[in-house]
Amino acid sequence: MSQTTLPIRRALISVSDKAGLLDLARALVAQGAEILSTGGSAKALRDASVPVTEVSDYTGFPEILDGRVKTLMPKIHGGILGRRDLPAHVAQMKEHGIGPIDLVAVNLYPFEKTVASGADAETCIENIDIGGPALIRAAAKNHAHVVVLTDPAQYEGLIDALGDGGTTLETRRFYAGAAYARTAAYDAAIAAWFAAQAQDAFPERFALAGQRAEILRYGENPHQQAAFYRDGTTRPGVATAVQVQGKALSYNNINDTDAAFEAVAEFDEPAVVIVKHANPCGVAVSGDLTTAWDQALRCDPVSAFGGIVALNRPLDAATAEKISTIFTEVIVAPDAAEDAKALLARKKNLRLLLTGGLPDPTAAGTVVRSVAGGFLAQTRDNGRVAPDALKVVTKRVPTEQEMQDLIFAFRVAKHVKSNAIVYAKDCATVGIGAGQMSRVDSARIAASKSGEAAKAAGQSTPLTQGSVAASDAFFPFADGLETIVAAGATAVIQPGGSIRDDEVIAAADAAGIAMVFTGMRHFRH
Numbered sequence: 001m002s003q004t005t006l007p008i009r010r011a012l013i014s015v016s017d018k019a020g021l022l023d024l025a026r027a028l029v030a031q032g033a034e035i036l037s038t039g040g041s042a043k044a045l046r047d048a049s050v051p052v053t054e055v056s057d058y059t060g061f062p063e064i065l066d067g068r069v070k071t072l073m074p075k076i077h078g079g080i081l082g083r084r085d086l087p088a089h090v091a092q093m094k095e096h097g098i099g100p101i102d103l104v105a106v107n108l109y110p111f112e113k114t115v116a117s118g119a120d121a122e123t124c125i126e127n128i129d130i131g132g133p134a135l136i137r138a139a140a141k142n143h144a145h146v147v148v149l150t151d152p153a154q155y156e157g158l159i160d161a162l163g164d165g166g167t168t169l170e171t172r173r174f175y176a177g178a179a180y181a182r183t184a185a186y187d188a189a190i191a192a193w194f195a196a197q198a199q200d201a202f203p204e205r206f207a208l209a210g211q212r213a214e215i216l217r218y219g220e221n222p223h224q225q226a227a228f229y230r231d232g233t234t235r236p237g238v239a240t241a242v243q244v245q246g247k248a249l250s251y252n253n254i255n256d257t258d259a260a261f262e263a264v265a266e267f268d269e270p271a272v273v274i275v276k277h278a279n280p281c282g283v284a285v286s287g288d289l290t291t292a293w294d295q296a297l298r299c300d301p302v303s304a305f306g307g308i309v310a311l312n313r314p315l316d317a318a319t320a321e322k323i324s325t326i327f328t329e330v331i332v333a334p335d336a337a338e339d340a341k342a343l344l345a346r347k348k349n350l351r352l353l354l355t356g357g358l359p360d361p362t363a364a365g366t367v368v369r370s371v372a373g374g375f376l377a378q379t380r381d382n383g384r385v386a387p388d389a390l391k392v393v394t395k396r397v398p399t400e401q402e403m404q405d406l407i408f409a410f411r412v413a414k415h416v417k418s419n420a421i422v423y424a425k426d427c428a429t430v431g432i433g434a435g436q437m438s439r440v441d442s443a444r445i446a447a448s449k450s451g452e453a454a455k456a457a458g459q460s461t462p463l464t465q466g467s468v469a470a471s472d473a474f475f476p477f478a479d480g481l482e483t484i485v486a487a488g489a490t491a492v493i494q495p496g497g498s499i500r501d502d503e504v505i506a507a508a509d510a511a512g513i514a515m516v517f518t519g520m521r522h523f524r525h
């Protein structure tokens with residue numbers, strides 16, 4: 001595309017975020033532009049001795065209604081929207097005393113930040129920018145003649161372009177696209193806020209918006225391209241975490257880290273979750289992280305290789321030392337002790353993410369996933385079975401320890417892809433069967449993996465012997481339960497609700513095991 005030199009004769013600057021404002025304005029003045037500006041922006045420029053004309057002086061109309069009307073004037077919008085290549089437009093502009101405005105630099109009232117701060121409704125509404133989006137949209141529409149800047153991060157590039165003689169049409173088109181993406185995201189945030197106020201989880205139109213955090217090396221596979229977007233929510237997790245060290249995160253790392261951290265946040269006691277391919281392969285809670293790590297690792301040490309480790313307590317040096325003995329892709333924790341950080345610094349490639357907090361697993365929220373031609377939206381699975389909702393359906397009642405393990409196992413099962421069967425003992429998983437098309441296969445695979453883990457640990461009996469088991473959904477037939485019994489489990493937890501519940505209960509009674517119904521299913525696909 002050829003370089004179209006576009007002299008900036010007049011620039012309108014109206015910015016909420018004043019970062020970079022002075023550098024931009026000085027560069028514009030240096031190449032001969034007159035600066036028009038609104039109240040606060042004009043003051044900042046005047047204070048720095050940058051020559052500026054107040055928009056109100058330029059239009060002859062004051063800012064009114066507490067700033068609700070500042071730039072919504074024909075003299076401003078005509079100056080932006082008039083086509084310089086159409087004699088009729090040029091004549092009309094002249095007739096009405098409208099001078100061309102060749103650059104518009106606007107960033108909007110911080111609506112998203114205001115909402116995130118928990119401000120009241122009136123404050124949020126006052127932070128809905130009206131004039132700003134109008135300026136941005138007008139300038140972007142007329143990008144053939146006008147430059148539009150919507151982010152301080154763009155100023156440096158513009159200043160360089162001015163030094164090179166002006167902006168190309170291609171550059172202006174790029175800024176215009178970014179401008180419409182900005183106003184679309186802004187309106188999406190406003191619409192989402194209104195929907196939330198009305199407690200409408202699924203409004204007629206659902207606008208998704210995100211800010212690109214980074215372009216990733218590739219997607220799920222090397223031949224796929226990918227990027228990571230943040231949606232602006234403050235839920236502690238992979239999107240809000242600070243990466244202390246290590247290589248750039250991959251697409252799969254981000255997905256797995258999210259799964260691991262959401263899972264570990266389920267537990268109040270110190271907990272460790274090891275994830276592979278978005279499924280836990282070891283989970284344990286204990287009095288301290290080091291013990292929890294040992295127990296989580298014992299479940300499936302083979303799969304843990306190259307895994308993602310999530311902790312729900314600040315990482316301490318002893319645990320860091322242990323984790324670093326096996327190849328680990330990512331460690332994610334709310335925080336880390338200085339000596340733990342120093343220890344991990346030796347492992348250059350290991351990524352350490354600190355989130356500053358834990359997500360609330362019971363908090364409401366909406367999650368989306370794409371399908372061909374659209375996307376599915378649903379409320380987050382924030383379900384948690386209340387103790388009084390648990391129903392013992394067998395003759396044998398679980399012991400206190402079994403009940404504790406059952407609740408633990410069911411909570412883990414919530415984070416395992418369906419069909420999920422989780423064996424646990426002493427609040428540590430001892431066998432996890434994930435993502436099978438048949439529940440019986442999940443039960444079998446989990447048991448056989450636990451046998452392998454026992455062998456690796458030099459034990460002759462499988463770890464499932466004397467364990468409990470959780471199923472994320474009901475058993476359609478007794479065979480799944482029988483597989484669990486054969487693996488040596490003494491108690492089972494499952495939602496119940498099958499038309500063959502009676503058969504399944506009878507099988508449990510025949511085996512002399514205890515069974516508890518939760519009334520809540522945790523499918524995860």
Ligand SMILES: NC(=O)c1ncn([C@@H]2O[C@H](COP(=O)(O)O)[C@@H](O)[C@H]2O)c1NC=O
Nearest residue numbers: 016038039040041068070071109130131132
């Ligand atoms: N009402 C208007 O005509 C109007 N024109 C520009 N603004 C916004 O006013 C802000 C800058 O104000 P100031 O320069 O006074 O700090 C910018 O975020 C800009 O987007 C407006 N404010 C809100 O709608």
